[in-house]
Amino acid sequence: MEKSSKNNKRTILIVDDTAFNRALLGDILSLDYNILEACDGQEAADILKERWMDIDLVLLDVVMPKIDGVTLLGMMNKNQWLQSTPVIMISADDSPENIDRAYDLGATDYITRPFDEKTVRYRVRNTIQLYAKQQVLEDMVTQQIMEKERSNFQMVEILSNVVEFRNGESGLHVRHVRVFTDVLLQTVRRRCPEYGLTSAKISVIANASALHDVGKISIDEKILNKPGRLTPEEFEIMKTHTVIGARMLEETPGQTDSTDGFLQIAHDICRWHHERYDGRGYPDGLKGEEIPIAAQVVALADVYDALTAVRVYKDPYPPEQALKMILNGECGAFNPVLLECLVECADRLNRELELGDVEPMDSAEIRRVTNQLLERGELSASRRTLSLLDQANARFEFYADVTGDLIFQYDRDSRRLMLSRAAAQRLGLKRLVVQPDADPAGRSLGESYLDIRGLLEKTTADGPDAEGEYTLQLPQGPCRFRLQLRTLWDGESPGWTRVVGKLTEITQ
Amino acid sequence: MTLRECYAALGGDYDAVMGRLRSEERVRRFLGLFGADESFALLTAAMGEADWASAFRHAHSLKGVSLNLALTALAQTSSDLTECLRPGAPAQDPVPLYEAVKAAYQTTVDAIAALDPA
Secondary structure (H helix, E strand, O other): OOOOOOOEEEEEEEEEEHHHHHHHHHHHOOOEEEEEOOHHHHHHHHHHHHHHHHHOOEEOOOOOOOOOOOHHHHHHHHHHHHOOOOOEEEEEOOOOOHHHHHOOOOOOOOEEOOHHHHHHOOOOOOOOHHHHHHHHHHHHEEEHHHHHHHHHHHHHHHHHHHHHHOOOOOOOHHHHHHHHHHHHHHHHHHOHHHHHHOHHHHHHHHHHHHHHHHHHOOOHHHHHOOOOOHHHHHHHHHHHHHHHHHHHOOOOOOOOOOOOOOOHHHHHHHHHHHOOOOOOOOOOOOOHHHHHHHHHHHHHHHHHHHOOOOOOOEEEOOOOHHHHHOOOOOOOOHHHHHHHHHHHHHHHHHHHHHOOOOOOOOHHHHHHHHHHHHHHHOOOOOHHHHHHHHHHHHHHHHHHHHHOEEEEEOOOOEEEEOOOOHHHHOOOOOEEEEEOOOOOOOOHHHHHHHHHHHHHHHHOOOOOOOEEEEEEEEOOOEEEEEEEEEOOHHHHHHHOOOEEEEEEOOOO | OOOOHHHHHHHHHHHHHHHHHHHHHHHHHHHHHHHOHHHEEEHHHHHHHHHHHHHHHHHHHHHHHHHOOOOOOHHHHHHHHHHHHOOOOOOOOOHHHHHHHHHHHHHHHHHHHHHOOO
């Protein structure tokens, strides 16, 4: 949050109903600062509402008509303006109770009249410097924590993918289980306060869910990828992936983990995601609420994805049928309350997948991490930055939902292609295609794919727009389109990071 | 008269104001602005209408201004009036206190008018 103005001076808002006082303070400070004046609390509130981002300090008189200084201070506190704009109260009223009240409401300093020219200068300068430094630090900490969360999650994801690829699966399973776990837990949280779920805890469980099959890394590949049924002996070996995964996490060196921490939760999930609510699961035969809620939810998410996903040996079941099979008890025994939650959020589960809510660190995640920070400390400087980021993503989703245009967005790092509803329908693709060049449906783009790459390579940060005409192989036959695209450059990474574009059908 | 003599005449503290505001030029400039300050006129009007809430605010403003300029006599009398008018203060007739402010204000304005140009 940069505060600057045309002449690089900091800006001070002087709020005083006496013109003489404003003139005197202005006289002392105008050499070093831009001065704004307000003649009462109401006018100050109007100015702050519009420009609080640009104001570095407020000098505030106490006794004023309309809205007095103490009331204005309360408003600034409530609107979070105080977090980035400090207030120094100035008053001839030096009664201890008024001074106390001002500090209680969040004033940084209190200057009594008559004031000394130098005192005013120094206190103003120090307060502004202190706040500026604090803001830089807050932004740095937020940035670093976001980086850390991001790389933590990526490590977990890499590890889980290693397991899955060995298992002959696509890597999507881990992502799906994570999304399902998250959605299910949100519902459980609403319906069952007794589990004590918080948004922070849900976030940890969803991340830890990625490790549920990590123990399979030690299962012989011949058993892991055996076509056809396992023998009873082989099945016994297969079952050990739960205990092995749990032990791997127990033996993670240097762990100083609390009971609610990531390792503990990942351990519970690994060990108990094949337990059954009726006590007939493995490895420990835990029953009912003996199974931690994290493991119960991941078990359900695991089964739901196994049913609805394509596997080498089976077609996907439609979501409605998968739901019916689970409710009929064909796929294990679950907590009845959890099943109710599943029914309640079934639509959301499918929608989340369609929307591709699987970014390494999606906007909800960032919001959650930041909220945790806010609950713990005072890091709100980046609130606005984050909300802008959120809005940018939400905007594309919105346009993509409502537009009849064939538009898309492709992210280079995550290799995800997001399509508008109309584009997905016309091209016969899902709304989210991961790695379009590897996806069988994505290959329908035909040889045009290479040409489009060529088009992309022609763009530069200064000339990001390009267009061309292509024939795409659609299910109903070849079709000619005009493609307009723009590459987005973040100025840091080499090359573009994102592409947005639009297809227009060319009618002969 | 000089600035120092002017302060003596109006019952103010020359050394204090110079210590705080640093330059005669600035003190003279703000003594000039003092004449334009409406606090006293507004106080007089509010007293006439027995509008005690407004009278409190304006007495308080006058006190602040005179404190900043170290106009000690005026600051003291307007402070007494302010405390008398402060919401929740024990009931006391404010009129005699106002008369004291009025006298101090007149003395102050007269002394400022008699100040030699710098």
